[in-house]
Amino acid sequence: MNEYVVGIDIGSSKVCAAAGRLDRNNKIQIIGITSTPCSGLKRGIVVDIDSTADGIIKALEQLERMIDSKIKDIYISISGEICEITSNRGVVAVSAEDREITKNDVDRVLKAAKIISVPSDKEIVGVVPEQFVVDGYDNITDPVGMCGMRLEVDAQIIMCQSTIISNLFKSINKAGFQSKGIVFQPIATALAVMNSEEMKIGTLLLDIGAETTNISVFKDNKLVLNDKLPLGGNTITNDISLCLKLPQSESEKIKIKYGNITDAFDNEDFKIKINANYDSIVEVSNNLLNDIIAARIEEIMYLLKKKLDLHGYLEEISGIVVIGGGISLVKGSIDICREILGKPVRIGIPEYIGAENTMYSSAIGVVKDVISSGKVDFKEEKITKEKKKSDVKSIWNDEDDEDNDEENDEGFFSKIKDFFTDFF
Incomplete structure (x- = not known):
């Protein structure tokens, strides 16, 4: 699996998987995306390895059929609720004689930032650079190619309990796949649904x-608050x-189908017929159902407001981006959020054809983060493919001259095939 980057997001109710690559214009293209139910995680922690592995297998098998390619390596997102973030600074000397900063220097300074005291029950799962400093000049986002003698980085070090990571990797390995890396979920999701202006001026991402x-x-452009x-x-x-x-399954169904807490539906009461236990039909008032939904959503929004005020960010944020299928899909929930918090609110939807759903945000964000950070070099893969083609061509050149016409035909059809492969 070299042509695509595969990212998966394992949640409490489902596993989402996405596959993407760079097109010929160096733009990220999402080729396939899917989701399957999964109950192996609770609040970011694996509680059932078998169930988690089964959910991963089903999701990736569906994705393999969509992209018509075998998947071996994957990148996973890790929830912010189970992580601890601390800040640290890394410092290195630029190694090149001409003092030009290379990617190797950036890798070295990020490793230097990871030199901190880590509790015995935790491990570092990621480093997020906030800014680079070259010879005292700060606020540099990409120092590669610049000249200097001293390179520094202010970075966020992400730590997680070793047992949580271990059980997550065991689930992936049991499913028959290998994890090539971990992406911090809040940052991955922000890449998928927020624009650069929102990241700069101060925005709340509500998952x-x-x-x-x-x-x-x-x-x-920094993550300044991570809470839950x-x-x-x-x-x-x-x-x-x-x-x-009512049974849990029926409660979930009517929440999704009839959940509507907009003002326009306040007076439109009717009875909802539900097949309860033992094949008995129960009638439920639509207004009562939505009163229950509205009461809990209001409570969540007031608790959110209190949490933001406690951290001092209620007045700092200029807008809110809401994702996730838990509440955001209930009609009228965005209006309540806007009314209680007093901020502009929108639903965050990835701008990719076939993936315009908030539940795919994290999986798409993993793909975007991996590709944009340069963890996968598609150019090397392209060079390898071209080398294989040239090797095949040299074999053809060793044949008799009378086969030249067939060689030209093969080359023509090969180009047509490559064109459609790159295009799709």
């Missing part, structure tokens, strides 16, 4: 999942199940 609501604030609320879409489902005495 409402099944079990938790993750809070990420970005300002000056222990409430999500399943909380509303549980409320419906308890109040209306």
Whole structure:
């Protein structure tokens, strides 16, 4: 699996997988995307290795059929709720004689930033550079190609408990795949649904999942706040199940189908017929259902407002981007968020054909992060392919001259094939 970068997002209710690559114009192209149910994780922690592995297998098998290619290596996202972030500075001397900074120097300074005291039960899973400093000049985003004698970096060091990472890798290995790297989920998701202006001026990324609501604030292109609320879409489902005495599965279905807390539907009450346990039909008031949903969403938004105010970012943010299928898909939830927090709110949707759904944000973000950071060099792969073609051509040249016409025909059809391969 060399032509594509595959990113997966393992959540509490589903596994999402995306495959992407660079097209001929050096733009990231998402070729395939899929999702399958999974119940092996709870709040970012593996609670059932077999169930998690099964969800990964099903998602990647579907993705293999979509892209018509075998998948071996994958990149995974790790939830912000289980990570700890600390800041550190790395310093190195530029190694080249002409004092030109290379990618090797950048790799060295990032490794230097990782030299910190790490608790015995934790490990470093990632380094996110905030800014580079060259000979005292700061706010540099990409120092490669610049000249200097001293290279520094201010970086965020991401740590996680070793047992959590170990169980996640075991699930992936049991599924028959190999993890080539970890991407921090809040940053990956921001790459997929936020623009550069939002990352700069101060924006809240609200990821409402099944079990938790993750809070990420970005300002000056940096992640300045990473927090969570222990409430999500399943909380509303549980409320419906308890109040209306319905099975969890039926509660989830009517939440998605009839959930509507807009003002226009306040007076339009009707009865919803539900097939409850033992094949009995139960009638539920639509207004009562939506009162239950609205009450919990309002509580989550007030808790969110309190959390932002506590950290001092309520007045700092200029807008809110909401993702996740837990609450954002309920009609009217965005209006409540806008009313309580007093900020412009929009739903974050990836701008890729066939992937215009908030639940795919993290998987697409993993692909974008891996490709944009240069972890995969597609140019080398292209050179390898060209070398193979030239080797084949040299074999043809050793044949008799009478086969030259067939060689030209083969070359023509080969070019046509390569064109369509690159195009699609």
